[in-house]
């Protein structure tokens with residue numbers, strides 16, 4: 013039975029005590045960061061061979077980190093370092109102090125392993141409590157957690173954070189869509205956590221089952237684990253009546269809870285007292301000024317079992333200290349719409365899937381379900397986009413369909429500079445994903 017009073021319009025609760033750190037005066041925040049950075053670098057140097065060797069090679073000692081700017085003297089860490097040290101090579105704590113492992117699935121090579129001490133787990137939980145609090149989630153909320161439970165950090169990260177906040181958690185994990193919808197409706201769920209593409213799938217399936225999301229008490233979606241655009245946010249909010257927020261995180265750093273938006277939806281605030289962010293030029297490695305787009309680099313400031321020094325995330329963003337209306341002093345990153353890994357090179361032109369998503373969702377009549385297919389014919393790259401369109405458009409005249417197809421082709425070409433072969437397909441014909449969406453099929457790599 014839906015809970016009384018649980019409506020989409022519940023006013024935000026008073027500030028959660030855990031959020032106090034979000035509002036630290038900048039000078040104090042920088043002091044906290046420096047103290048923690050120095051301790052992290054010392055620990056990494058003393059206990060992890062890879063960090064010691066790299067710092068020695070650069071001729072930099074932990075004691076030489078005297079100011080935050082000295083972080084630039086430290087070597088980078090990349091994903092391959094985690095693979096090469098599989099499974100325990102980057103641990104800075106003995107096994108007796110480790111209480112949890114997570115790992116990537118390893119479908120594309122050697123998996124990466126991350127480890128946590130009890131203190132690490134508690135710190136992570138605290139970051140998640142602050143994340144939920146930042147979105148106005150509170151005691152009395154019912155949180156449906158549709159992130160996968162298991163080796164992936166999503167499930168347990170969201171789970172313990174929501175519980176510690178005092179909300180009631182429904183640990184559904186991924187998949188089982190019809191059951192997810194029944195629970196959303198029957199329990200009067202107010203907050204959902206999943207990938208944005210899976211939420212779209214839930215809305216669609218709900219329609220088929222006669223469940224309108226706009227009529228449910230559900231008011232907040234915490235979406236992450238895949239890049240998504242502002243246009244996608246617009247579509248999600250319009251079709252469900254909820255507010256959709258961006259959560260950023262990655263297993264190598266901690267899991268979800270590295271950065272999260274506030275109620276103003278102007279890009280995630282980084283929990284800077286726990287994670288030190290930099291944006292670099294991915295070619296030269298030079299640190300870029302604020303408000304300049306580049307690759308996000310993160311250094312953990314609290315992690316004990318597996319400190320990460322200047323980890324190159326491959327996520328493309330910009331850092332800003334422009335004040336936010338919420339009053340948080342934490343700097344924000346621009347919403348991450350793309351990863352440098354996602355870049356497609358089509359006949360020598362760089363194209364990001366997010367550019368295509370943003371362009372096609374601006375065209376009326378399209379649905380937020382699409383697939384990008386890259387292939388090669390006679391040594392030339394080809395780019396095709398299959399996009400679902402509304403039933404109204406699909407049943408319309410051939411002329412109207414042709415016009416829409418031309419509009420989409422033009423919209424994408426004007427942003428990417430590349431000609432795409434657009435194919436319109438009926439609603440609910442493209443494969444749905446219950447986890448991260450497989451939006452790009454690059455047949456050149458098959």
Ligand SMILES: [Zn+2]
Pocket residue numbers: 273274275276281336337338339340
């Ligand atoms: Zn804010």
